[in-house]
Amino acid sequence: xxxxxxxxxxxxxxxxxxxxxxxxxxxxxxxxxxxxxxxxxxxxxxxxxxxxxxxxxxxxxxxxxxxxxxxxxxxxxxxxxxxxxxxxxxxxxxxxxxxxxxxxxxxxxxxxxxxxxxxxxxxxxxxxxxxxxxxxxxxxxxxxxxxxxxxxxxxxxxxxxxxxxxxxxxxxxxxxxxxxxxxxxxxxxxxxxxxxxxxxxxxxxxxxxxxxxxxxxxxxxxxxxxxxxxxxxxxxxxxxxxxxxxxxxxxxxxxxxxxxxxxxxxxxxxxxxxxxxxxxxxxxxxxxxxxxxxxxxxxxxxxxxxxxxxxxxxxxxxxxxxxxxxxxxxxxxxxxxxxxxxxxxxxxxxxxxxxxxxxxxxxxxxxxxxxxxxxxxxxxxxxxxxxxxxxxxxxxxxxxxxxxxxxxxxxxxxxxxxxxxxxxxxxxxxxxxxxxxxxxxxxxxxxxxxxxxxxxxxxxxxxxxxxxxxxxxxxxxxxxxxxxxxxxxxxxxxxxxxxxxxxxxxxxxxxxxxxxxxxxxxxxxxxxxxxxxxxxxxxxxxxxxxxxxxxxxxxxxxxxxxxxxxxxxxxxxxxxxxxxxxxxxxxxxxxxxxxxxxxxxxxxxxxxxxxxxxxxxxxxxxxxxxxxxxxxxxxxxxxxxxxxxxxxxxxxxxxxxxxxxxxxxxxxxxxxxxxxxxxxxxxxxxxxxxxxxxxxxxxxxxxxxxxxxxxxxxxxxxxxxxxxxxxxxxxxxxxxxxxxxxxxxxxxxxxxxxxxxxxxxxxxxxxxxx
Amino acid sequence: xxxxxxxxxxxxxxxxxxxxxxxxxxxxxxxxxxxxxxxxxxxxxxxxxxxxxxxxxxxxxxxxxxxxxxxxxxxxxxxxxxxxxxxxxxxxxxxxxxxxxxxxxxxxxxxxxxxxxxxxxxxxxxxxxxxxxxxxxxxxxxxxxxxxxxxxxxxxxxxxxxxx
Numbered sequence: 001x002x003x004x005x006x007x008x009x010x011x012x013x014x015x016x017x018x019x020x021x022x023x024x025x026x027x028x029x030x031x032x033x034x035x036x037x038x039x040x041x042x043x044x045x046x047x048x049x050x051x052x053x054x055x056x057x058x059x060x061x062x063x064x065x066x067x068x069x070x071x072x073x074x075x076x077x078x079x080x081x082x083x084x085x086x087x088x089x090x091x092x093x094x095x096x097x098x099x100x101x102x103x104x105x106x107x108x109x110x111x112x113x114x115x116x117x118x119x120x121x122x123x124x125x126x127x128x129x130x131x132x133x134x135x136x137x138x139x140x141x142x143x144x145x146x147x148x149x150x151x152x153x154x155x156x157x158x159x160x161x162x163x164x165x166x167x168x169x170x171x172x173x174x175x176x177x178x179x180x181x182x183x184x185x186x187x188x189x190x191x192x193x194x195x196x197x198x199x200x201x202x203x204x205x206x207x208x209x210x211x212x213x214x215x216x217x218x219x220x221x222x223x224x225x226x227x228x229x230x231x232x233x234x235x236x237x238x239x240x241x242x243x244x245x246x247x248x249x250x251x252x253x254x255x256x257x258x259x260x261x262x263x264x265x266x267x268x269x270x271x272x273x274x275x276x277x278x279x280x281x282x283x284x285x286x287x288x289x290x291x292x293x294x295x296x297x298x299x300x301x302x303x304x305x306x307x308x309x310x311x312x313x314x315x316x317x318x319x320x321x322x323x324x325x326x327x328x329x330x331x332x333x334x335x336x337x338x339x340x341x342x343x344x345x346x347x348x349x350x351x352x353x354x355x356x357x358x359x360x361x362x363x364x365x366x367x368x369x370x371x372x373x374x375x376x377x378x379x380x381x382x383x384x385x386x387x388x389x390x391x392x393x394x395x396x397x398x399x400x401x402x403x404x405x406x407x408x409x410x411x412x413x414x415x416x417x418x419x420x421x422x423x424x425x426x427x428x429x430x431x432x433x434x435x436x437x438x439x440x441x442x443x444x445x446x447x448x449x450x451x452x453x454x455x456x457x458x459x460x461x462x463x464x465x466x467x468x469x470x471x472x473x474x475x476x477x478x479x480x481x482x483x484x485x486x487x488x489x490x491x492x493x494x495x496x497x498x499x500x501x502x503x504x505x506x507x508x509x510x511x512x513x514x515x516x517x518x519x520x521x522x523x524x525x526x527x528x529x530x531x532x533x534x535x536x537x538x539x540x541x542x543x544x545x546x547x548x549x550x551x552x553x554x555x556x557x558x559x560x561x562x563x564x565x566x567x568x569x570x571x572x573x574x575x576x577x578x579x580x581x582x583x584x585x586x587x588x589x590x591x592x593x594x595x596x597x598x599x600x601x602x603x604x605x606x607x608x609x610x611x612x613x614x615x616x617x618x619x620x621x622x623x624x625x626x627x628x629x630x631x632x633x634x635x636x637x638x639x640x641x642x643x644x645x646x647x648x649x650x651x652x653x654x655x656x657x658x659x660x661x662x663x664x665x666x667x668x669x670x671x672x673x674x675x676x677x678x679x680x681x682x683x684x685x686x687x688x689x690x691x692x693x694x695x696x697x698x699x700x701x702x703x704x705x706x707x708x709x710x711x712x713x714x715x716x717x718x719x720x721x722x723x724x725x726x727x728x729x730x731x732x733x734x735x736x737x738x739x740x741x742x743x744x745x746x747x748x749x750x751x752x753x754x755x756x757x758x759x760x761x762x763x764x765x766x767x768x769x770x
Numbered sequence: 771x772x773x774x775x776x777x778x779x780x781x782x783x784x785x786x787x788x789x790x791x792x793x794x795x796x797x798x799x800x801x802x803x804x805x806x807x808x809x810x811x812x813x814x815x816x817x818x819x820x821x822x823x824x825x826x827x828x829x830x831x832x833x834x835x836x837x838x839x840x841x842x843x844x845x846x847x848x849x850x851x852x853x854x855x856x857x858x859x860x861x862x863x864x865x866x867x868x869x870x871x872x873x874x875x876x877x878x879x880x881x882x883x884x885x886x887x888x889x890x891x892x893x894x895x896x897x898x899x900x901x902x903x904x905x906x907x908x909x910x911x912x913x914x915x916x917x918x919x920x921x922x923x924x925x926x927x928x929x930x931x932x933x934x
Contacts (some may be wrong), residue, residue, distance in 0.1 A: 016868055023873030024880060026808020026848035033807040185812045185820055235810065235874030238913050269813045290898035458839050481872025481909045604805050654910060658871060661911030685817035685906065693912040694899035700913060713800040 007562045009500025011490045012714045014650040018486040018505055019233065019479075030235050031189045031205045032266060032297050043069055043255050043265040044118035046108045046125050046455065047099040047275055051136075051678025052344040053129035055098055055107075061109055062124035068117035071111040073254055080221025084250055085210055085310060086243035089150070092310040092347065093442045094219060094250055100129065101309035102344050103679045104274035106247060111255045111263060119268070134344035134678045138304040138508040139283040141341035148317035148340050149307045155336040155396040155606045156283075163298025163333030167289035171369045173287065176753040177358050178668045179306065180279035180351060181682075183690050184480075186235020187272040188245055191264040192252035198226035200253045205234045207478050208247035208518035213510045215246040216253045227253070232507040237480035238662070239350030242518045243312055244276040273683040277349030278672065280317055281306040284362040286369075294370045294381040298409035299331045301362060304339035305355075308347035314340045316452055317348070317355035319603070320664050323397060323610065324359035328406050329367075329385040330392040344678055350520055352662065353726045356447060360727045361667075361754060364443055368734060372741065372749040377423065378734065379442050383410065386444075398607040399448075401614065403711045406444055409618050409640055412705075414442065417638035430742040435627055438635075439738030442620040444729040447724035448611030450599050451521045457596035457612075458528035460513040463492060463535040464589040467582035469575030471496065471503045471635040476516030476703040477528040482722060483651035490647060491529050491715060495536035497560040498574050513591075522615075525647065527594055529715035535592030543577075546586045613712045615719045616705075617641035619660070619728035621697065625739035630762025632739070634664070634732055635699035641728070644710035644719030653722045659725035663689045666726075667733040667754050697732075736761060744768040777841050781806065782850030796832040796840050797821045800847060808848035808877040812906070819905030822878035823847045829885045831904070848877035851884060859929075860884055860922040869918030879905050883919050884897035892927055895920070 009015045022028035046063070060072050075082045075095040078537070085092040096107050107127065112118035135141045164170055190204040190212075206212045209229040216225045229249065248265050255263040267275065282305050289298040303321045307314035318338035325336045367385070371378035387393050387401045394400055414420070419442055426438040452458050461475035474493050479485045485505040493500045510516075517527065540560070547558045553568040565577040572580070582588060597748060601608035619639045625632040639660060643652045669689045673681045682688040711718045733756055740750040743765055750764050774789040781798075786804060797814075798807045800823070809832055810819030816831040823832045824846040826876040852858035860880050863869065879902070886893065886901040893901065898919050899912070907915060 016865060017870065017873075020865040020868075020870060021854050021857075023876045024848075024857065024864045025852060025854050026806075026877045027854065028873050030809070030810065030874065032801075032811065035805075149928060183906075185818060185872065185906065185908055186810065187812075234811075234872060236872045238908070269815065409890050481870075481874075483871070654868050654871060654914060657911035657913045659908045659911075662908065684815055685813050686815055690906060690908060691911075692899075693902045693916065694896075694908065696912055700911075702913070 002377045005562045007493055007497055007499050009490055010378035010494040011647050012645060013648065015486060015490060015500060015648055017483050018489060029232055030186055031191055031203050034191060034203055036264065037262045040262040040264060041111050041113065041255065041259060042118050042453060043109050043111045043251055043263055044115065044128050045267060046110060046122040046273060047271065048096065048103060048107055048133055050100055050103040050129050051103045051555045052132040052134035053100045054132065055096065055100060055129040055706060056130060058107065060108060063121045066117065066121040066124055068113040069121045070111045070113065070259060070538040073111065073251065077254065078219055080219050084215050084219065084246040086246065086313060087311060087315065089311050092312065093249055100213055102346050104346055106275060109251045111259065136343055136361060136674045138281060138306040138341045138343065138346055141343050142304050146405065149342045150311040150340050152338045152340055153319050153322055153606065155605060156334065156502055157394065157398065158333035160298045160300045160333045160335045164289040167297035168292050169373060170289040171373060172287045173369065173751065175284045175362060175365050177284065177361055178755050179280040179348060179672050180283040180670050181273055181672065181688055182238045182240030182278065182351060183685065183688065184236030184238060184240055185734055187267060187269060188248050188276060189266040190245065190248040190252040191262065193262045194256040194258035198222040200226065200256055201228045201230065203230045204245055204249050205241055206231055206249065207234065207237045207241045207480065207520055209478065209508055209509040209510050210514065210516040211243065211518065212249040213247055216249050218559050219250040220253060220257060228509060228511050230509045231478045234478065234480035236454050238352045239354065239520060240276065242350040244349055270683045274680055275346065277308060277312060277347045279351035280314065280348040280355060280358065280386045282321065282358040286362060288366045288369065290370050293384055294374050294376055295384050296329065297329055298333040301325055301448045302334045302339060303336045304341055306343045306345060306348060307340045308343055308345045310347040312347040312349050317350065320355035321454055323355035323452065325363055326396055327360045327363035328387060328444045329363060330387050331396060335398045336396055341349055345611045345674065352659065353723045354521065356723065357663065357727050360445060361730055364734060365728050368737060369749045372746060382444060397610060399611060401610045403613055403643055405616050405708060406446060409616055409705060410442065410444060413618045413620060413638060413640040422622060437625050437627055437739040437742045438622065439625065439735035440620065440622045441731045441734035441738055442618060443615045443734055445724055445727040446563055447727065448609060449526065449615055450612045451517065451523060451595055452601060454599055454601055454758050456517040456518065457527065459531040459594050459598060460516065461528060461531035461535050461592040462512045463532060463537060463539060465578055467579055467588065469578040471498065472506060473503050474506045474726055475531060475532050476508065476513040476527040477524040478519040480519065482524065482655060483648065484519065484528065486651060487525045487647045488529050488532050491533050492536055495533060495540065496574065497562050499563060522722035522724065525718065526714055526720050530594035533592065533593040533715065534594055535590040538590035538592065539588060542586055543581055544647045546581055546584055550584060558767050559712050569713060607757060613710060613719065615642055615724040617724055617728055619731045621729065621731040621735045623732060623735040623739055625736060627743060627765050630758035630759065630765065632736060632761060634697040636699040636711065637732065639702045639728055640705055641725050642708045642719060643710050643721045644714065645717040646704055647716055647718045649704055652704060653702055655721045656725040660728050661689060661691050661696050663726040664729035664732050667729060668756055671755050671757055740764045740768060777837055779840055779843060779845055781845045782847060790837050792838050794837045796835045796837050799837040800832060806847050806849055810874055810877065812874065819878045819882060820875050822856050822881045824881060824885055824903060829882045851880065856914065858884065859925045863918040863922035863925065864890050866915050867918040867921055869910065869914040875905060875907045879907065879915060887923055889927060892923060
């Protein structure tokens with residue numbers, strides 16, 4: 001008889017977030033909710049109030065003398081190495097010694113009986129500086145001969161001069177692209193407990209527990225095996241907790257070992273925003289040559305990035321800007337250069353897209369330039385430049401685009417969003433010449449999936465089946481809301497054909513899976529899902545072998561059915577089957593491992609296959625702009641996004657919607673402002689405006705391309721979803737441009753810089769009116 | 771140290787009485803003194819809404835109110851709205867409609883939404899978006915949050931009608 005029952009929560013089904021019930025009832029524990037042991041101390045950073053200076057003297061006597069202060073930590077107290085550089089460049093002192101290189105740099109930490117006492121005590125420090133000239137902007141750093149924080153990269157293919165000579169048109173321009181604060185709702189936090197010998201346990205809200213572990217060990221001067229880092233969940237990460245948590249973990253651990261008491265450190269929002277890195281601001285110089293049809297012949301672009309005072313992850317971030325400087329378009333002749341510039345600002349870091357969005361925005365600017373120059377619909381120009389299937393499919397880094405679904409995606413979206421008719425209506429509306437102008441734009445996204453640091457593309461998982469049939473799942477990824485734990489548990493549920501609820505997903509801990517990569521680059525499910533599946537398959541193989549032996553049947557006759565196991569003509573519940581296997585001494589746990597196949601990358605040559613595959617998407621936005629004030633609304637947005645064969649459509653759709661709104665914030669309202677002294681003035685949500693519930697598109701239609709399947713053998717043929725949709729709202733930015741351009745009858749590219757705040761839009765309107 | 775004040779609160783139906791310094795913020799009273807950790811600390815400047823609670827029937831950001839100011843008040847936090855085995859329709863809706871991702875804003879969102887639906891039992895989408903403007907979410911793009919509130923409003927109105 002055919003079984004019609006199925007398990008709850010298998011792969012490819014809509015399943016709510018595994019912690020949802022705890023989230024809605026207040027029972028989900030974040031780091032700050034962990035009960036504090038008696039005697040817990042609180043640390044707080046004392047930071048520099050100058051952008052660039054030599055330190056003449058540091059007088060912390062009043063700090064130390066403040067009632068309730070237990071002690072102070074400075075560079076002199078570091079038992080190991082005074083460095084938290086995530087890439088091993090040793091350029092990031094935990095505590096400044098002779099020099100201050102940005103406003104907000106950590107000079108010392110106060111440890112006190114309460115957080116309030118620690119916060120007040122840091123204000124008592126007397127620091128004497130000799131100020132030095134400082135540099136805030138990337139192009140200013142280039143002009144003043146500031147160094148690169150890390151070696152730049154060049155991608156080259158063909159002969160740019162030849163392409164330019166043969167082209168009918170050539171446009172050169174510059175675009176400024178602003179940075180972005182992560183504004184995770186839960187800020188940075190670390191909570192350390194001292195153990196015996198060299199041991200220390202650190203609870204933290206980090207996307208990269210293994211790196212935090214290694215950094216704590218490095219700073220304490222102990223081997224990594226003395227340090228445990230635990231992460232239950234984060235209240236948002238977005239890249240901001242990949243490397244930036246290291247300093248908090250290191251200081252909490254140092255203090256815990258020094259005073260042998262639990263120590264917590266949690267900056268307030270202002271210090272969090274001043275002292276931790278953000279998305280890189282870029283200044284892009286572009287030079288594009290093209291023919292009368294709008295097809296690009298040659299591209300020669302330079303990407304200067306505000307990296308801040310240290311390298312942090314700026315090398316791979318600026319590399320990724322180049323990897324995405326083509327977006328979805330074929331460049332016959334191309335040269336792309338990165339300039340990772342040192343500046344006297346906080347060291348910029350990972351943020352959803354990791355440099356990719358800045359590359360994509362610049363590519364889209366070139367499409368707009370070409371369209372305005374030739375008087376075409378920008379969508380026509382975009383289509384004319386899409387990668388081909390069998391030819392015109394080589395990227396600037398010499399990887400072939402083999403899985404291009406862009407033409408189909410865009411065609412479908414063009415139809416479902418009624419693009420052509422709406423464009424006509426928008427042009428007619430604007431032709432009437434009113435104060436409110438409209439804009440409509442459709443933009444594509446192609447995003448490469450894999451860490452470009454090839455060795456990062458590995459993962460581990462640990463799966464236990466207890467002898468009552470319950471399953472415990474642990475893997476190297478961290479949960480920050482994206483639903484990683486849910487998706488991986490779905491994979492495990494499907495492997496054993498048990499209900500989702502049979503599986504307990506535990507916190508991420510360096511004790512269970514070592515040497516993990518950051519949960520970043522959208523790779524969490526791809527990597528850890530495969531590692532978990534590998535563990536399940538090992539256990540299943542043992543179980544099948546045992547069952548064959550024990551019951552005298554062929555392997556084909558051992559079947560994992562929904563919550564049951566059929567062995568020949570016998571049927572057991574999963575729990576009964578497991579119990580028997582245990583009694584027969586079968587090993588019921590396994591460590592799984594995965595490394596992404598096919599990828600390789602030679603940075604020196606600028607050639608290889610850095611990406612396993614690409615994720616695609618496209619979006620259309622319609623906006624209304626008040627040309628008297630620069631204020632605008634997004635009237636409608638339509639999205640069609642490719643997540644392959646989705647493991648969990650409801651979670652994936654949530655990622656797409658959230659990324660769209662976050663990307664829209666980056667390109668519209670979120671503005672980082674430094675003053676003349678080099679102090680960040682937008683360091684709290686009072687002045688730094690992320691989108692609110694009423695700021696999103698009035699009509700918002702988001703769909704997944706349900707026909708898509710990953711051509712590569714990824715976990716259940718799904719595709720990564722974290723970062724790619726972040727670039728969809730570039731259509732909002734370009735639609736704003738169209739509305740602005742209408743005041744000059746579309747004869748001139750509006751050349752908006754990002755973010756296109758109402759102020760920026762108004763200035764562009766005035767500029768185009770002349 | 772300032773002179774401590776004698777403060778009485780009723781939190782989630784339970785009377786609490788303690789001595790606290792005048793500057794103690796309500797969020798710290800809840801989280802550290804009473805171990806009620808559902809309300810979260812996001813920005814500490816009343817902009818993000820992660821710490822939202824209800825005080826005498828009004829939505830309040832507990833990070834910018836002194837415990838002393840709440841003396842004598844009835845306070846409801848997410849824990850008082852419903853537990854895992856008796857979820858409020860809003861909690862049920864946020865869970866079922868995936869109105870959350872990282873969950874950090876969720877307790878404040880739901881707590882605020884309970885008051886919104888008391889103020890406007892049958893709100894339009896526009897009214898929901900305006901009424902929730904004091905609560906920031908960085909993950910979801912708000913789509914499913916709005917859907918959750920709409921679903922809960924429909925559910926609660928239907929239940930009310932059935933009861934009448």
